[in-house]
Amino acid sequence: MNFSGIVLNGGSSSRMGRNKAEILHKGRRLIDIAVESLIAAGANDVVIVGGATKTSSLEKNVQYCEDLFPNEGPLGGVITGLKNVESDIAVILACDYLDIDSSVILECISKLNSRSMVFPFHEGKEQYLFSTIRTKNVELLESQFMNGVRSMHEASTFLDCEPYQSAHPEKLRSANTPSQLNGD
Numbered sequence: 521m522n523f524s525g526i527v528l529n530g531g532s533s534s535r536m537g538r539n540k541a542e543i544l545h546k547g548r549r550l551i552d553i554a555v556e557s558l559i560a561a562g563a564n565d566v567v568i569v570g571g572a573t574k575t576s577s578l579e580k581n582v583q584y585c586e587d588l589f590p591n592e593g594p595l596g597g598v599i600t601g602l603k604n605v606e607s608d609i610a611v612i613l614a615c616d617y618l619d620i621d622s623s624v625i626l627e628c629i630s631k632l633n634s635r636s637m638v639f640p641f642h643e644g645k646e647q648y649l650f651s652t653i654r655t656k657n658v659e660l661l662e663s664q665f666m667n668g669v670r671s672m673h674e675a676s677t678f679l680d681c682e683p684y685q686s687a688h689p690e691k692l693r694s695a696n697t698p699s700q701l702n703g704d
Contacts (some may be wrong), residue, residue: 521562521609521629522564522607522608522609523561523562523563523564523607523609523610523611523629523652524563524564524565524566524567524605524606524607524609524610524611524655525555525558525559525561525563525565525566525567525605525610525611525613526566526567526569526597526598526601526602526605526610526611526612526613527551527554527555527558527566527567527568527569527601527613527614527615528569528570528594528597528598528601528612528613528614528615528649529551529568529569529570529571529597529615550615550616550617550618550695551568551615553617553618553619553620554613554614554615554617554620555568555582557613557620557621557622557624557625558611558613558622558625559581559582560621560622561611561622561625561626561629562622562626563581563611564581564606564607565581565582565583565605565606565607566581566582566583567582567583567584567585567600567601567604567605568582568583568584568585569585569587569597569598569600569601569604570585570586570587570590570597570600571587571615583604585600585601585604586600587600588600588603589665592665592670593670593671594614594648594649594670594671594672595661595664595665595669595670595671595672595675596665596670598612598653598661598672599658599661599662599665602653602655602657602658602661603658605655607655608654608655608656609629609632609652609653609654609655610652610653610655611625611628611629611650611651611652612648612649612650612651612652612653613625613649613650614649614650614694616694616695617650617691617692617693617694618693618694618695619690619691619692619693620650620691620692621691623688623691624640624650624686624688624691624692627640627686627687627688628640628650628651628652628686629652631652631682631684632652632654634680635680635681635682636653636654636657636679636680636681637651637652637653637654637657637676637679637680637681637682638651638652638681638682638683638684639651639652639681639683639684640683640684640685640686640689640692641683641684641685641686642686642689642692642693642694643689646673646683647692648671648672648673648676649672650692651672653679657679660675660678660679661675664678
């Protein structure tokens with residue numbers, strides 16, 4: 521299946537206290553874990569959106585895009601990414617997933633079927649910032665954004681969404697704080 525990748529490079533990382541993308545986890549930068557997982561899953565192109573500093577990747581078909589709506593929450597980053605990818609389907613992936621890999625990405629894509637968007641549950645929470653979405657939904661998301669919506673959770677209520685239980689929940693751990701990096 522043809523798909524693009526959108527890596528949300530994070531906002532100010534205020535809870536983490538430093539740029540999440542540049543944090544090393546098991547010897548790799550978090551941004552590289554995200555990008556390499558998308559490439560390994562077969563992404564045609566990957567767009568890295570925003571962040572406190574411009575983050576680059578050595579992978580081919582990877583570009584950096586300034587967030588069209590900086591400091592306005594993740595929905596703006598998703599819209600930016602959707603406007604800059606090539607495929608009709610995109611995998612949205614925040615850069616703070618610690619153990620993500622191509623198997624979990626392919627699982628998420630396989631769940632899309634005829635839906636507008638799908639995302640896994642992890643520890644009882646819907647993972648909107650790791651999801652597969654049809655890029656044609658950008659207009660609806662942008663309309664919601666212009667009406668003041670800033671969260672993917674709220675914006676997704678206007679889409680045909682389906683959460684699912686991942687076969688690999690151990691790979692869905694993310695880190696928003698320093699203690700979460702160590703599994704606390």
